[in-house]
Amino acid sequence: MTYLDYQSTTPLAPEAFEAMLPWLRDQHANPHSPHREGRRARAAVEVARDQVAALLPPGGRLAFTSGATEALNWAIKGAPESRWGGPIVTLATEHAAVLDTVAASGRPATVLPIGADGLVDLAQAATAIRPGTGLVAAMLVNNEIGVIQPIAELAALAHEAGALLLCDAVQGYGRVPIPDGCDLVAISAHKVHGPKGVGGLWIRDGVKLAPLLHGGGQEEPGRSGTLSPALCAGFGIAARLMAERADDDASHIARLFAAARDRLGPDWILNGSSDLRYRGNLNIRRAGLDVARVMSDQRDLAFSSGSACASGSGRPSHVLRAIGLSDTDARSSIRLGFGRYTTEHELLAAIDRIRAAADIQRIAA
Structure with missing residues (x-):
């Protein structure tokens, strides 16, 4: 199996596995x-905290959570009505954990469009x-x-208006x-070669959130639940x-x-900005490509399609639609995610197979 789905989850670092083992087995x-x-x-x-x-801004407190979905829900639902309970502004390309939570919060919301980039x-x-x-x-x-969105500029606009900036x-x-x-x-954690089931919400000093989970209040900012040392x-x-x-x-x-862009050639179009991006994410499309068929034919390649992966609905991604792609172009898009443990050989071999499958489709058409 060639794994090229790093945006979905990353392989667990061996060092992280070894650090967890004593707390699972002995302690x-x-x-x-x-x-x-x-x-x-x-x-x-506390050592882990x-x-x-160390990779977060200074002047705040990290609360461990069960993952990012809980953290985002807490941030959006926990703002007190007295100060930060006003309308929400967010972007059309946000994760469902933000967009759906904003909708469920009942607060007025503006969802900003984004450009073709x-x-x-x-x-x-x-x-x-x-x-x-x-x-x-x-x-x-x-x-x-x-x-990569201009978070610093958005934060400045938020603060000028007296609002908080939540960064996913x-x-x-x-x-x-x-x-x-x-x-x-x-x-x-599981997006950075850590285990699934743990994440965090960093809260700037002076920002107070109402609890999302009520109980023992084990985490100082107000999160309840027994933490897993492992x-x-x-x-x-x-x-x-x-x-x-x-x-x-x-x-x-x-x-x-x-190397991947060079191997793909000019028939494959990059989705999103070519400059302001994290390069471990390669989202590309080829006109007329049936991605579902490629995925079926190449079952030992793990990559993502341009359809909504969270729901399995087969509907085109709301992100690809937000940048102006038609449903056909969105369904002709694939996302290759790679990182620390990906070798150049396996990435290029996978691309060769995807290109060959696409060529066969074009000939058959």
Whole structure:
């Protein structure tokens, strides 16, 4: 199996697995218990918290959550009505965890369109983010097309209007600097070679959120639930590796991206900006391509299509439609996601097979 779906989830780093193992096999204390073993477990959680927070802006507190979906729900639903409960401004290309939560919040919302390059128009954003706005929610790196939004500029507009800036940094954490102007930042371990089932919400000092989950209030900002030392430890090591390997990972991914674009040739069109993007995401289309057929014929290649992967509905991606693609072009798009553990040989071999399958389709047509 050749795995090219890094935006969906990343392979677990061996070092993260080893860090988790003792807490799964030998050490089972509750990190919220006051006895010695509980305190040892709590210490492991706090070490992990520091490791994860090292890649986040200064001046805030990281609360561990079950993942980014919980973190985003908490950020959107937890803003107190007294100060930050006003209308929400977000982007048409946000993840469903943002768009659906905004819709469910019952608060007035403006969903800004984006251009053919996948980027928000800052002039339109400035018009929409008015005094009285409570929250601006934007994704740092888009999960489907990889474009990098101008988060720092959006944060400045939000603060000028008296609003908070929520950054969905799930795809960008550890890869793209997170601007200091953010007030809330959602992250997830399994996108950075950590385990599934743990994420976090970074909350700037002075920002108070109402609880999303009620109970014991184990996490200081107000999140209830028993933490898993194993998951936290795995997240911590994964984050440490993202920091330590940042330059090597970035160089490797840039080489893979360039080699892939060269091998694909001019028949394949890049979806989204070619410059303002994370290069571990290659979202491309070829006219007339039946992606579902390619995926069926090449079952030992793991990659994503231009249809909504979350629901399995087969409907074209809302992100691809938002950048102006027709349903036909969206269904002719594929997303190749690669990273630290992808070799150039396996990526190019996979591309050769996808190209060959596309050529066969064209001849048959």
